[in-house]
Amino acid sequence: MSLFVSLGTLALCFSNATAIMQTDGGSIATRITSTFDLTTNELKAYNLQGNFRGYLGTPIDPTHFLTAQHIGIDPSDTITFSQGPNVGTYAISTWYDDPSSDLRIIEITSTFSSWAQIYAASDEVGKSFTIFGRGGIPIGNVFVAAELKGWTASAPDGQASWGRNIVTGSFGLDQIYARFDRNGLVDEAGLTVGDSGGGWFIEDAVGVTRLAAISFAVSGPFQHDQAGAPDGNLFEAALYDIGGLWLGNLGSETFIPENPVDTAGVAFGTRISARIGWIEGIVPIASADTDADGVPDSQDNCPYFANPSQSDSGGHGFGNTPDGIGDACQCGDITGEGQVNDTDATFIKRWALGLFAPLFLVPDNCDVNGDGICGGTDGTLVRHAAIGNPPAIFGQNCPSALP
Secondary structure: OEEEEEOOOOOOOEEEOEEEEEEOOOOOEEOEOOOOOOOHHHHHHHOOOEEEOOEEEEEEEOOEEEEEHHHOOOOOOEEEEOOOOOOEEEEEEEEEEOOOOOEEEEEEOOOOOOOOEEOOOOOOOOOEEEEEEOOOOEEEEEEEOOEEEEEEEOOOOOOOEEEEEEOOEEEOOOEEEEEOOOOOOOOEEEEEEOOOOOEEEEEOOOOOEEEEEEEEEEEOOEEEEEOOEEOOOOEOOEEOOOOOEEEOOOOOOEEEOOOOOOOOOEEEEEEOHHHHHHHHHHOOOOOOOOOOOOOOHHHOOOOOOOOOOOOOOOOEOOOOOOOOOOHHHOOOOOOOOOOEOHHHHHHHHHHHOOOOOOOOOOHHHOOOOOOOOOOHHHHHHHHHHHOOOOOOOOOOOOHHHOO
């Protein structure tokens, strides 16, 4: 699989991923190998990408790394890092294959100095991510009639590359996917052959960049149309519009009609959050899950109140910037929208006075001073917090936030 970056209909047929390609929606694709434009967190993720069998692997604890099953394995294999804190070559001792997905955990004979944190929340859809690959450079334009559709890639040359995209949706339980859009992000990434095993990294609400998926596949292969039939010449490519082409292997092709609206190519990643149970059975990343919602306590923004979605709609006031506290346990938010504001103060006071309070919906979020009572004092404290001046006794003291 290759990763090309583009400036500027989910297909059910797909090929193993290979390289990362980018485009600005114009006539040129690039492959970004320089790390100059990576953020500090993205650079940390880049430095955790090791070369395994010409593809990629990501350490997830001192003695294990995660990659894709379909790239194969041999007892003599090694993983090598040419950058970052793990520089060097590491021999492998054994491996574990997930029976329900393409994930493979590989154990090494020594230890890593640094590793990635896992993204355990199942709220990936709609979030931006940074993706890494080792595929080849873009070498050929793909046209249907006179319309440019995307690009083919050269054979993988071992150089690590990167790009960004947005998770479009989930495919079954174990995969997420992203479209390679003509006018997507500034450094929109699409996969081609050679990028398999590369990490998809999402930054969580408190600024930690975590491993959310492992590159699995990309829509393809393709054939051009010849008088209403596939021409028999299969090719792989990163395409921002697959309309007018045949999709699928020989004998099982499907024609994708040309349409004024692009039908974008799609990249698939094996979803980490869906396989936390299997991963934890081999690598004790964070075994404690007090609220049994599938998110380890060390990553849970509400560790004592089940909230598998990890939604975080904001904090104090009407802003929607995540504050690291999940909506399910945001003390002071009795209306249930994830924010602590004047509306909450009003309805806490109405409820305390025995008045009609239809928006007093989450009683467990009321007691902000921890005195065991939901009353007018809490309403006053919430009103101060809502304007950015929370008193010292205001805090995460309500039942939903406590063990």
